[in-house]
Amino acid sequence: MRRNSFPYSYWAKILGVLIIIAGIFSFFQQYHKKGVYDFNELAVGLSWGFVFIFFSKEKTDDEMVRSLKFKALATALIASFSITHLYNYFFLNWHFERGRDVILSISAYQFLAFTLMTATAYFYYLKYQMTLNEGE
Structure with missing residues (x-):
């Protein structure tokens, strides 16, 4: 029996889109x-x-x-970590003074959301490139 490395069925994508829509709706509702x-x-x-x-x-x-999913996730993790680190350093803590200020950082959920958005976009880009190469 072959074990699949992705735990959700294809139709779980619909659930994901619904959760994203609910999150965006909740965001504007709170505003x-x-x-x-x-x-x-x-x-x-x-x-x-x-x-x-x-x-x-x-x-x-x-x-x-x-x-392709592994490559996209590995690349997105490195890129997101680097961008997050630079954002925290240059934009959130650029005027930090030791002993007086509190170090600021984006939340883990923001990092995870950015990483997964990047990984998903990069995966579909890689998949699109593969279909173009197969057609030639």
């Missing part, structure tokens, strides 16, 4: 109620939605798709 943009709440919805989208099976789930 209208409180007048504050809560990007952590938005990041929670995006994170959960992209977990279901990225880690669900594809219609044709073979070794190539798994390889």
Whole structure:
């Protein structure tokens, strides 16, 4: 029996899209109620939605798709970590003074959402490139 490395069925992508829509709706709902943009709440919805989208099976789930997903996730993790680090350093803590200020950082949900969005976009780009190469 062959074990699949992606735990969700293909239709879990629909659940992921619904979670993302609910997260975006909740984000704007909170803005209208409180007048504050809560990007952590938005990041929670995006994170959960992209977990279901990225880690669900594809219609044709073979070794190539798994390889492309791994490559996309590995690349997105390195890129997201680097961008997050630079953003934290240059934009959130550029005027930090030791002993007086508190170190600021984006939340784990924001990092996860950014990483999974990047990985999903890069995976579909790689998949598109593979279909172009197969057609030649």
